[in-house]
Structure formats: structure tokens, C-alpha cells
Amino acid sequence: MSSYDVIVIGSGPGGYVTAIRSAQLGLKTAVVEREHLGGICLNWGCIPTKALLRSAEVLHNSQHAKDFGLVLNGSVTADVGAVVKRSRGVSAQLATGVGFLLKKNKVDVIWGEAEITKPGEIVVKASTKSVQGPAIPAPKGAQGPGTYQAKNIIVATGARPRVLPGLEPDKKLIWTYFDAMVPPDMPKSLIVVGSGAIGIEFASFYRTLGAEVTVVEVLPQILPVEDEEIAAHARKRFEKAGMKILSGAKVTKVEKTANSVKATVEMGDGKSQVIEADRMISAVGVVGNIENLGLEKLGVKTDRGCVVVDGFGKTNVPGIFAIGDVAGPPMLAHKAEHEGVVCVEAIAGKNPHAFEKDKIPGCTYCTPQIASVGLTEKKAKEAGFTVKVGRFPFIGNGKAIALGEPEGLVKTVFDAKTGRLLGAHMVGAEVTELIQGFVIAMNLETTEEELMHAVFPHPTLSEMMHESVLDAYGRAIHM
Structure with missing residues (x-):
């Protein structure tokens, strides 16, 4: 039975950064991953979406070349397949880089799905599937299923899209952000439910590529966490670009046809309207991946789908820690990274300052x-x-x-x-x-x-x- 000082469950930005810092501090370290080195951020979140948005930005600039005194011979159009291919290539390159960094820092990779059977012990089983399909084979040199011991276990399992009743994704007509990143073809019209960072980024991407986009937000203000004045300015810009925004509105019913959706939207004044579009993106937030880890059996305290921790990532059960999205908002990659470093430095006795959430920047990469x-x-x-x-x-x-x-x-x-x-x-x-x-x-x-x-x-x-x-x-x- 292999034994470690620290085992990190999850190799997203929080997990792999924490594991590397742990190894730098002289602790024998392993990271458990079930599908993608680099986690959602590198493979299905932060990085590939920015690659998509960059393609949209280049298209937008080319369409306005005349404003800069430039003449393009011929039209510039989007090849959605090529745009997606570039995005996936960027992700693959960075995921490979994460594997190199873990190896360089002598962090062992254990491939599979982890369950904490008791404080200090993890049982790893073979991965059953990835977020987008069949299980992904273990990378070269990775360890496999088995029982592993660790003095300290750090849960860094991230989050997944929140699913609302009636808006269940089906990969064809109703998409999560995973599906929206790899469209088989370009929809002519799109309904985006939710105007947080994820929803607005996809609304901006698809609008720039030419789709008719309607954003439905239940709150009066789009981009609800932002300053009112900033959100109002952004809204004017979005609407000037042709985006339709319905705030203080709620999708109460969705009907599917062979190749489109009809959404009944109830407005704040009680009136309803029906909007038809080729596709719908459900972007109503995310929920922590706390299931099937053994946390409930061990009595680890959770609240609203996230693990409760202090400023050093400690849970109420000694030897078990949590960082990143699974430890609660703000659910941002850079928050996860810094939170993980603070956690493992505290484990190593370095007396870091407790993690502070009030100085974490938020960025939305729309236009x-x-x-x-x-x-x-x-x-x-x-x-x-x-x-x-x-x-x-x-x-x-x-x-x-x-x-x-x-x-x-x-x-x-x-x-x-x-x-x-x-x-x-x-x-x-x-x-x-x-x-x-x-x-x-x-x-x-x-x-x-x-x-x-x-x-x-x-x-x-x-x-x-x-x-x-x-x-x-x-x-x-x-x-």
C-alpha cells in the first residue's frame, strides 16, 4: 500500500498547483485524477473558451478593418469546425504541460475515481466515464486503482453545471457549456439562460459569429455580481451589438421540436412571451462535486453543495481539507490555486496568512x-x-x-x-x-x-x- 504525506483529489488548477507546491515543500505527494489533467478549466472551461473568444475577436476586427484604413480582398467568415479544432488544440497543449510539471516536481499521478474510506485512506477505482463520453485512458506512468494512504487528503474535485428542472441538457437542443464549446454546426439562433460570466461569454461568442442571441436573466441586473454601473454599460454595448436581453425574466416552460426549442418566458410584469431558437444554453451556475467521495459517511460538513472550510482549507474532520470550487464561491481558477497554496503551506507548518476572499479579482472575457x-x-x-x-x-x-x-x-x-x-x-x-x-x-x-x-x-x-x-x-x- 503506497503512503504519502499529501494526496490531492482532482488535478484542476487548484489541485495540480497544490500538489506541485506540496512537493516543493518536501512532502511526498500524489494527485488523483479520473479524466483530464488540468481539470475542467484547462479542458472544458477557462482556456478553451478564451480560445473561442479570441477567434470571435479576430473575426470582429476583420469585419471592421475598414475603420482602420485597411481593405480586405474577400469576405472573412467563421469556419466553426476549425474554430473548435483550434480551441481543443490549445487545451490539449496545456494539459500535456500539466503532466510535464507534475512529473518534473516528482508528483505521482493516480488515475481513477477516489473515495475517502477513512481519514488517511483513499480507495481508487477505475474511471467509468468522462464529462464528454467514455473514460479516458491513464497517461503514461500513472498509477492505477488501489488503496492509498496519506496523512493529509485535499479534496479539489471542482464543480459541474447546475441543472434546473425543465432545463435538463440533452446535448442536442439544450446545451451546457461543455456542449456549447464543441458545436457540430453553427446555430442561427440561441437562447442563453443566465447572464453570469459563463452565460455572457457564450452569448458574446455566438453573437459575434452571427447567431441571433437572446439572454434570459431572472434578476433585474445582468452580470449580477458586478457593479450596477458597469453592468448597465455592458448591457448597452451588448444590445448595440444586436443581443436581446430579458432581465427580471424566468423560463417557465421549454418545448422541443425536431431541431429547435420554444421557451416560454415570464416577465416581471406577469406577461409571458414565447421565444423559438435553434439551441438553448443553460448557464445557471455550477454546483460542487461532493458526491461519491465518502465525505458524508465521514461526517464532513457541507453547505449548499459545497464543503465547509476555514481560511486554511480545513474541514471539521482532521486530516481532510478542501479547496477550489468544491469549497465554495467565488468559483474561479485563480481562487482555487491560491487557496490550495495556503492550505498546503499550513499543512507544512509555514504559517501562511489565512485565505481572504475579498481581494479576488473576477474577469469576464466577453466583448x-x-x-x-x-x-x-x-x-x-x-x-x-x-x-x-x-x-x-x-x-x-x-x-x-x-x-x-x-x-x-x-x-x-x-x-x-x-x-x-x-x-x-x-x-x-x-x-x-x-x-x-x-x-x-x-x-x-x-x-x-x-x-x-x-x-x-x-x-x-x-x-x-x-x-x-x-x-x-x-x-x-x-x-
Whole structure:
């Protein structure tokens, strides 16, 4: 019976990063995986969707080549099969890279489905199937089914799409995001149920490729976790691009025909309308993979489909930990990675700071991009802060205009009493690459004074971050 200091169940971003850090700390480590090294993120989530969205972005730019003084000889159209093939190739390359990194760091890979039979013991059985079909063979050098011992077991099993009654996916007419990533052909029309990051990214992708897209959101605001002002700006841009958005609306009935769906949508005023489309994407969130792991038998505490943990990934059962999506929101890859590092460093006795969720950035890669960190203006006021709010529009930035991206907004929220940066929110070109500047500032407990005195290079989009801070204190220069 093989014995380890740490066994991580799941090799997604949280799992493989945790395993590598564990090995770096001198702990004998293994990771158990049942279908894909790299997990959902690398294979069916973060990475392949960004590859799809990049193809859509290139198509959009080519369609507007004339705006940049360029002439294309002939039309540019999307070959959906080739777009999907490129996306799958990107995922395959990165999954191979994860295998290399695990091997390089001397982390053993155990291939199969794990169950924790008691604290310190895992039984691994052969994988039965993957999310998209038959079980995937074990990679070369991986160990197989058997009983394994570990002083510390870290559950990093991720999450799967939430299924609502009446919206059960069938892979043909009603899709999850897995199906939406590998369409056999291009639908002419699409209904997207849910306007969170997943729903809006797919709505943006398919709209850019030419589909008629209707988004149905049960809440009054699309992108519900974002700042109201940012979400409103994004909505205008989406609608300008031809996307139809129904907020404060609920799908109450779905009828299927041979090759289409009819959705009855109940609006907030009680009136209903029927929308017909080729396909429907159900993007109503995700739920943690906590089943069939032995957690219930061992008395591990769970809440609303997720494992309950403290700031170091500890569950209520000694020797069992959980990180990433399975440990609750925000369900983001970078949250899982950092949470896992904190967890395993605590196991190794390195006394890390407890994991803090309030400084985790969120990014949505639609057109326009959306990025945020910290409290929205509304949440800051609800928390009792007196706030100072700064705003700066893309139209006032030279780099944005030169890029042909004059629409967008950077917004900052400060504590009026202390100057502490409480939150930052952006919508527009490349904001997913800008937000980290504010993340670092919040981690350093930076006030408005340090941000005002920081020198931002010109001409860059990042200058808008500076101007937004200045505006919060009545000192904006270029507006």
C-alpha cells in the first residue's frame, strides 16, 4: 500500500498547483485524477473558451478593418469546425504541460475515481466515464486503482453545471457549456439562460459569429455580481451589438421540436412571451462535486453543495481539507490555486496568512471585457462605508482611441475616511489585464495618496486607472 504525506483529489488548477507546491515543500505527494489533467478549466472551461473568444475577436476586427484604413480582398467568415479544432488544440497543449510539471516536481499521478474510506485512506477505482463520453485512458506512468494512504487528503474535485428542472441538457437542443464549446454546426439562433460570466461569454461568442442571441436573466441586473454601473454599460454595448436581453425574466416552460426549442418566458410584469431558437444554453451556475467521495459517511460538513472550510482549507474532520470550487464561491481558477497554496503551506507548518476572499479579482472575457475586485459601490455603502467614487471613460484616453476602443469605463471606490481602496470595476478593451494593478494595491493596503503619486506610463490604457483615482478626489486631469 503506497503512503504519502499529501494526496490531492482532482488535478484542476487548484489541485495540480497544490500538489506541485506540496512537493516543493518536501512532502511526498500524489494527485488523483479520473479524466483530464488540468481539470475542467484547462479542458472544458477557462482556456478553451478564451480560445473561442479570441477567434470571435479576430473575426470582429476583420469585419471592421475598414475603420482602420485597411481593405480586405474577400469576405472573412467563421469556419466553426476549425474554430473548435483550434480551441481543443490549445487545451490539449496545456494539459500535456500539466503532466510535464507534475512529473518534473516528482508528483505521482493516480488515475481513477477516489473515495475517502477513512481519514488517511483513499480507495481508487477505475474511471467509468468522462464529462464528454467514455473514460479516458491513464497517461503514461500513472498509477492505477488501489488503496492509498496519506496523512493529509485535499479534496479539489471542482464543480459541474447546475441543472434546473425543465432545463435538463440533452446535448442536442439544450446545451451546457461543455456542449456549447464543441458545436457540430453553427446555430442561427440561441437562447442563453443566465447572464453570469459563463452565460455572457457564450452569448458574446455566438453573437459575434452571427447567431441571433437572446439572454434570459431572472434578476433585474445582468452580470449580477458586478457593479450596477458597469453592468448597465455592458448591457448597452451588448444590445448595440444586436443581443436581446430579458432581465427580471424566468423560463417557465421549454418545448422541443425536431431541431429547435420554444421557451416560454415570464416577465416581471406577469406577461409571458414565447421565444423559438435553434439551441438553448443553460448557464445557471455550477454546483460542487461532493458526491461519491465518502465525505458524508465521514461526517464532513457541507453547505449548499459545497464543503465547509476555514481560511486554511480545513474541514471539521482532521486530516481532510478542501479547496477550489468544491469549497465554495467565488468559483474561479485563480481562487482555487491560491487557496490550495495556503492550505498546503499550513499543512507544512509555514504559517501562511489565512485565505481572504475579498481581494479576488473576477474577469469576464466577453466583448466588452469586464473586470473587478473588492466591493461594488452599493456593497460598500451597505457595509457602512462613506465612499468617494472615481470614474474615467475610455473616450478620454489616447491609447483607447488609437486602438479604436473608445467605449468603456474605469471606476474606483474609496473609503472617504481613510482613503482605503475598497473596490475597482472596469468595462472595456483589455480590462482583464488591467485589474491586477488594483488587486496589488488592495493587497498592499494602498490608499489614494500612493495611487495618485504612482507614475503610469503613457500612452497606455492603465492611465485611466490613475485618472479614476484622481477623479474620486476631484483631481482628474483629462476629463
